[in-house]
Amino acid sequence: MLLAISFIGSTLRTTYIRDRNISLLTQVNILSNQITPNFYGIQLENTRTYLQDLIKGYSLDINARILLLDNNGTVLIDSYDAMLGQNFNALTEVKSALEGYDSNQVYSLPSGENVMYVGVPISDRNEVMGVVLASSSIDDLLQNVNLTLKRVALLSGIGLLFTGMVAFLFAQVIASPIEKMIQLVRSFSRGNFGVSIKIEANDEIGQLAESFNDMASKINQVDEQRRKFVSNVSHELRTPLTSMKIISETLLHQPSWDESVYREFMQDIDGEVSRLNRIVDSLLYLVDLERDELVLETQITYLNYVVQNVVRNLKPLADQKHIHIDVEERDRLQFHMDQGKIQQCLINLVSNAIKYTPENGKIRISIYRETTDACITITDTGIGIPEKDLSHIFDRFYRVDRARARTTGGSGLGLSIAKQIVTLHGGDIQVSSAINTGSTFTVRLPIRYSGVGA
Template sequence: MVTILEINKKFKGLRWKLVSTYLLLVLLTILLINAFINESLRMNYVNEKKVSLLTQGNIIADRLSPFIPEINNDYINENVTDIVKKLSIELRSRVMVSDINGRILIDSYDTFQGQRLNKEELSLALLGKNVANQHYLEMYGRVMYVSVPIVSRGRILGAVFISSSLEEIFSTIKITMQKFMLLSFFGLAITAFISFVFADIISKPIEKLTEAVMRMAKGKFNQKVEVYGDDEISRLGRAFNLMTTKLDQVDKQRREFVGNVSHELRTPLSSIKILSESLIHQDHAPEELYKEFLKDIDSEVDRLNKIIDSLLYLVDLEKEAIDLDYQLTYVNYLIEKVINSLRPLADKKNIRINFVEKIKTQVMLDKFKIQQALINIISNAIKYTSENGQVDIELDVDKDNFIIKIKDTGIGIPEEELPFIFDRFYRVDKARDRKSGGTGLGLSITQQLIALHQGEIHVESVVNEGTTFYILLPLKATV
């Protein structure tokens, strides 16, 4: 049962569809050509025979015309009969000669003399026509009747009637056609073989792809198929390889992300655990200690909340589930507002903030989201700059964008770390940067916010000299 099913499945495959289609087409062509050749051979041979018999008939009629009036003379009759019989053997046909009344004077087969021959062809010939027709006789098969008048000085004296078998012609045609059919089926076999090989070339890669997809369905994303050439199937193969590479990357990122999140959440949780345990195991701890530890626990809880809020926000941003609320915004004022809100932070470290307005501009943007992005970048600039440093902010414009440049005189970012700083949870100095209160999500969120506005963010940095961020936003937003 299983094997029958399997065989059934095999014969339903693409390969068999291709092979059977090819074979059907070739077979159809062969049959058509066969019918065509058969028909034209038949027409050709039969026509040739007809023309030759008519010619011969006329020649006989010409030769006999002087003798017809005296044919009843025994001597003449014998001579003429001899001639007719010779011609009959030459033509391999039965030849008869009739008088004007349709009575047979001479029959090369000697059986019809003196009788009336009732044939349409003979009657027509006696009316002066050259006639040739095909007939089918039970006894002899296909025959051709040809009849021509015997004319002397414009008077019809009688007619020549020739009956010739066509079977020889048809058997010649049959033999030719048999040879042709044999050749055709040999060609068909070759077609079958070639189309089978060809179909295999087509179906093999598809089978391989299907197997790879099935393995992917089981969770193994790092599938690759071998690709040769540049046809539709190999392009599909290349697209498949590209897709699996991307999927594999996404899968790795997902694992990494889950790992990072767990790690980030565990750090404050372990602090809380340590703090609470040490209180539990201490008898008669002073109230101040309780207060102090509870304050630490509280700030760790705040931190947990901050991480979770940022994460949820980032997930929404990446899903593009957040709609932008475009409003005509005076950018210069927006930047000033952000600077003012961060000034207390900068003052604590005696950091000067300069704002250079090269242009004054109003554009359509979601002001709260851009404000949030600016807070992230400028607070980083303050956070990662030591005391008495400086932060320069500049608003400028090029052909399509307005550009906000934020330059600090801080610790800088090593060149090899630059490609990663927009990654989630990425921090250059893990321990110190966490202590500074960050979540490592600020730049990721900022990048997403800018991308939602069809803008770009770039960074340049030199360690111990400072970092410059460039935010480019389109002047004409596609709202």
């Protein structure tokens, strides 16, 4: 009987400690993922304050002391503000974390308190930048185990055999989902964010499994946003780089040019480099993985000038296919807009028109005012878009013809980016098309003289 009680006690302790370990490890991993994008800027006051508030908030939520260490094991932030500057590189959990592994251990302190330590690396591109070290008392857990043992002892009179069977079944029921969760947490820590746990239970383990699934789903969404963010950046930069390459090749392949022509081409290249710098600078602010919205920097700008600049930049691409671009300026329109973003929007639309218009085709761009809107229509004599696809062409990564998209180099992001830019300006894009006749894209932008938010 004593052996059975001892076995139950050992099983309960192991199970509860595993449960607490998974819970603490999961929470610290979430915290580590939130700290990673901001760790490089920890020397900045705003970033350090944000990380302090984040760590102290987590400390209260999970009832644990949390230390943020650099890659030398020195404390940068302490949720209790008592160990700043101390070094823990000799601690086993810190050593393992600095090697890139999660680790945990239970210690019995001289005071008699039992404490669980968990160390999780903060890494970026397989480089360990620091460590999140958390410590949590498990005395309440052990007290619950002892209370359970007392209750089991009251029922031990039923018989040693029955007690052994109950203990065995209890261990199987509890340990099996815990082992399953441990395997999935390990898979999760390796970057497989698409995992989920299927445990049908109404107890704490079931709740923990549900919490893990929610966390995995959210982090998976963040990872998908990050991937889409990288794709958007690549597409934003591709077209201006192509224009600069064509201009530079034109200069290199011609034995001599007039100085005025050189200056004009170099001014075009300089303008494209400046625009690329503005795009990169804007994208650097999009570090929040839950948002992929474009940032507007508005100023009073002539829309006619923006259209002329787009045509001038894309003319080499059109000339390669002997496509004539005609610009009709019915009105001269000046209002608040983000010039770089609107130019990127029009580049996406016009380059698409060039891409899907056969050789010797025509593209007509009209600029006019309609009540309180500035309108730009881009009409081509291209291959057209099937009616069934018109409602989807602004969806990200949507392609009308994937085979043709491969030959033209399309990524399925250009129209989506254009739509997002116009929407952020409070405008709209409409499209009409006929197969083998051509397409017309109409961009409407509200004319405002005191900012986009006016």
